[in-house]
Amino acid sequence: MADLYEQQAKIFKAFCDERRLRILELLRGGETCACKLCDAMDMPQSSLSYHMKILCESGIVLGREEGKWTHYRISPEGSRKAMELLREITQLQETEESSCRCQKP
Amino acid sequence: MADLYEQQAKIFKAFCDERRLRILELLRGGETCACKLCDAMDMPQSSLSYHMKILCESGIVLGREEGKWTHYRISPEGSRKAMELLREITQLQETEESSCRCQKP
DNA sequence: TTATCAAATCAAGAAATTTTGATTTGAGGT
DNA sequence: ACCTCAAATCAAAATTTCTTGATTTGATAA
Numbered sequence A, B: 001m002a003d004l005y006e007q008q009a010k011i012f013k014a015f016c017d018e019r020r021l022r023i024l025e026l027l028r029g030g031e032t033c034a035c036k037l038c039d040a041m042d043m044p045q046s047s048l049s050y051h052m053k054i055l056c057e058s059g060i061v062l063g064r065e066e067g068k069w070t071h072y073r074i075s076p077e078g079s080r081k082a083m084e085l086l087r088e089i090t091q092l093q094e095t096e097e098s099s100c101r102c103q104k105p
Numbered sequence C: 001t002t003a004t005c006a007a008a009t010c011a012a013g014a015a016a017t018t019t020t021g022a023t024t025t026g027a028g029g030t
Numbered sequence D: 001a002c003c004t005c006a007a008a009t010c011a012a013a014a015t016t017t018c019t020t021g022a023t024t025t026g027a028t029a030a
Helices: A002-013 A018-028 A034-041 A045-057 A076-090 B002-015 B018-028 B034-041 B045-057 B076-090
Strands: A061-066 A069-074 B061-066 B069-074
Touching: A002 A076, A002 B002, A002 B018, A018 A034, A018 A045, A018 A069, A018 B002, A018 B076, A034 A045, A034 A069, A045 A061, A045 A069, A069 A076, A076 B018, A076 B076, B002 B018, B002 B045, B002 B076, B018 B034, B018 B045, B018 B069, B034 B045, B034 B069, B045 B061, B045 B069, B069 B076
Parallel strands: none
Antiparallel strands: A061 A069, B061 B069
16 A cells, blocks of 8 residues: 555656756657767766666656767656556546535534 | 756656555545545655645646635646657657668777 | 777765654644 | 634744765676
8 A cells, every 4th residue: 555655656757856847848859868868958967867767767758878978868658657646546536416425523 | 957857757756666656546536635644645744745745846736725715626737838848858859860880890 | 809878886985865853833722 | 801622823843855975786888
């Protein structure tokens, strides 16, 4: 149960940091290699790697290794799942009549 | 520009914490007052207040004051806006194929 | 093999977030 | 006025996240 919330939170961590939002904007333009992201973000390599790991573990970004390079891209499936999850967790439950079942003290 | 990312990040901060996800799940059942949330979450009053502030500032939750009580509920409009934003920031831009050519010596 | 480069990982410190008892605010009720 | 209660705010500590130089890993080339 707590694991479920932890897993859900992990997905949205991708979007709650300014640098990761900027990286995602760069990736919207198409697949991009780490060195270009590093350059565009004006960030040390280890810092970029830290954020890319969070983005990948959220399922929103996919990494493709090609020789010694890694190319990153937005995962349409990951994005779709995130949107479905967001809809679920904010949708009011179907209750017949909004009568509170709790007894007034 | 940095302000934009900051504002976007603020919205998703509502969903990147386990306790806030649990609060949202409680609110999916309908409008709930702070004291009941406090009880259900088994959390000190000041802690709940801290999280409710983040949820309200994200626009996902609305508070309604009634006498000395405050009732919280999920905002359908805030939820809709969050979903639209999520779609925007993960949608690939319409461009020609622009593959990275890092492997070029 | 050795050298080189790209990226991940490590580790220690910096910065931000979260916790929680104490206090304050603000709206009734007496 | 006073008292009480609900909720917000404060403040200090605890915890988590983030930064970044240094190191390691892993692939390629000479």
